[in-house]
Amino acid sequence: MADAKNSFYLTTPIYYVNDAPHIGHAYTTVAADMLTRWHRQRQEDVWFLTGTDEHGQKVMRTAESNGVTPQQWADKLVDDAWVPVLNTLNAKNDDFIRTTQPRHESAVQEFISKLHDQGDIYAGSYEGPYCVGCEEYKQAGELLDGTGEHEGQKVCPIHGYPVEMLSEQNYFFAMSKYQDRLLAFYEEHPEFIQPASARNEVLGFVKQGLQDLSISRNTFDWGIPLPWDSEHVLYVWFDALLNYMTALQKNVDGEDTPELFEKYWPANVHLVGKDILRFHAVIWPAMLMAHGSALPKTIFAHGWLLVGGEKMSKTKLTGIAPSQIIDVFGSDAFRYYFMRAIQFGQDGSFSWEDMAAQYNAALANGWGNLASRLAAMVGKYFGGALPQAGEFTEADQHIADVAAKAVADAEAAIDAISPNHAIDAVWTLVDALNLYITEQEPWKVAKDESQAGQGGRLATILVTAAEGLRALAVLLNPVMPIAAGKLWDSLGAEDYLGALDAQPVATAGEFGQLKPGTTVTKGEALFPRLEDTTN
Numbered sequence: 001m002a003d004a005k006n007s008f009y010l011t012t013p014i015y016y017v018n019d020a021p022h023i024g025h026a027y028t029t030v031a032a033d034m035l036t037r038w039h040r041q042r043q044e045d046v047w048f049l050t051g052t053d054e055h056g057q058k059v060m061r062t063a064e065s066n067g068v069t070p071q072q073w074a075d076k077l078v079d080d081a082w083v084p085v086l087n088t089l090n091a092k093n094d095d096f097i098r099t100t101q102p103r104h105e106s107a108v109q110e111f112i113s114k115l116h117d118q119g120d121i122y123a124g125s126y127e128g129p130y131c132v133g134c135e136e137y138k139q140a141g142e143l144l145d146g147t148g149e150h151e152g153q154k155v156c157p158i159h160g161y162p163v164e165m166l167s168e169q170n171y172f173f174a175m176s177k178y179q180d181r182l183l184a185f186y187e188e189h190p191e192f193i194q195p196a197s198a199r200n201e202v203l204g205f206v207k208q209g210l211q212d213l214s215i216s217r218n219t220f221d222w223g224i225p226l227p228w229d230s231e232h233v234l235y236v237w238f239d240a241l242l243n244y245m246t247a248l249q250k251n252v253d254g255e256d257t258p259e260l261f262e263k264y265w266p267a268n269v270h271l272v273g274k275d276i277l278r279f280h281a282v283i284w285p286a287m288l289m290a291h292g293s294a295l296p297k298t299i300f301a302h303g304w305l306l307v308g309g310e311k312m313s314k315t316k317l318t319g320i321a322p323s324q325i326i327d328v329f330g331s332d333a334f335r336y337y338f339m340r341a342i343q344f345g346q347d348g349s350f351s352w353e354d355m356a357a358q359y360n361a362a363l364a365n366g367w368g369n370l371a372s373r374l375a376a377m378v379g380k381y382f383g384g385a386l387p388q389a390g391e392f393t394e395a396d397q398h399i400a401d402v403a404a405k406a407v408a409d410a411e412a413a414i415d416a417i418s419p420n421h422a423i424d425a426v427w428t429l430v431d432a433l434n435l436y437i438t439e440q441e442p443w444k445v446a447k448d449e450s451q452a453g454q455g456g457r458l459a460t461i462l463v464t465a466a467e468g469l470r471a472l473a474v475l476l477n478p479v480m481p482i483a484a485g486k487l488w489d490s491l492g493a494e495d496y497l498g499a500l501d502a503q504p505v506a507t508a509g510e511f512g513q514l515k516p517g518t519t520v521t522k523g524e525a526l527f528p529r530l531e532d533t534t535n
């Protein structure tokens, strides 16, 4: 929910540039885009931040094995893959932060200097197993025994790759001293970690006792140098988490932006995958407590897209590029599918067969067909001008009631960060309208001249359906902006109701907004039926 400032600041994690995006990454971005578009249509002041995480050993090693510098590698991946994928997904972010930007590096140095000066950072040494995939020291107890080519070695439970034993002199953040304050904070703010399963995991972890955190590395130099000891670079996670704050402090041109910070800090929602929950729900708030800054309202951990029961990943060669699916189905259908088919917060899997089946059933036959039938009937029976409705019967009122309830339920689901439930709620209206058309049989009513004119039964049926479709265009715009925009055009409402993006979701369910005489046009199909894609 937005706060008293009526502002809503939402972030995605910043993505590692060691490789190009797959649909697991796209999943987080699409959820962020749907939620922020919805909040914008609530007339809130929205800021949607995404970006890339460019330091650390993982990126450095990939660059080395490709024979280029880490900066060259990062620049290439950002330009060729991470920025273009936003367009492919039709995501409308407000800013894109890269951790190699000077605006970020200088603000990070200021932040850690403060912690160092006040005694929250001290020198020490650390020895332990490190997973470069996670960029994290692991506890011995969480490692698995390797099999096959990794027989005899200990492997990371997330990446399945052998960990490396590291022994280094480094600096530590005195995180353990924030343990009690963190536990008190979780207690006072049950909404801070969502969903409940994620909250329980973090509570259990912190209650076991927090250790201080090693926050520097001195065996390589691809990172932000510590201001007080340039032999060390800052630990990549400490650097990365700060992006959420530094992006509001300066713009890409390096100019201070205090008004942005004032308006949007702290974040309303950090969306993260469950693999990076602890960094966000433990380390990040401890850093902010140490700094004396306000904490974000909610960390929401979503599940993984699985392939063969495991997290989809490029390293395991199971990554599917978003464009592979979008080239076939379009970005709207991609967004719809992933936002509806998987309960947000739980794992899910993708299959071409399921995607094709959902596309045909819900989009081509469900919503798309409804829109084209209505436009065709207004064309055929009223020359393409929306008629004047007559008296509403119970059946028409039922549609208006379903629309009002769909709005209320979808709004509540958005507040609960549950995109799939929001779409389920909206779909009650798609289903009700299809049933309504089947039951009201306007094509039969049209044959009776006494009912087929202005103010007659036929007109009332078509206007009711048109109002339902108008509500659907508004409610589905955050999920499927291209199709919703086509429908808005076809209903001809823009001239007097204004642009679709500016339509408030709260009043979408109120009927009587379309004007009699409005030109309704039958454009191209919203979702052309796929002819047997499974063969």
Ligand code: MSP
Pocket: 012, 013, 014, 015, 016, 023, 024, 025, 027, 028, 053, 240, 241, 242, 243, 271, 272, 273, 274, 275, 276, 303, 304, 305, 306, 311, 312, 313
């Ligand atoms: N760079 C860190 C995040 C730093 S945020 C301060 C990172 N990057 S990542 O590229 O590996 O992952 C970014 C996001 O993509 C994470 O939220 C992660 O959970 C998500 N996904 C990566 N693979 C995924 C799936 N197979 N399924 C769903 N989401 C997954 O972690």
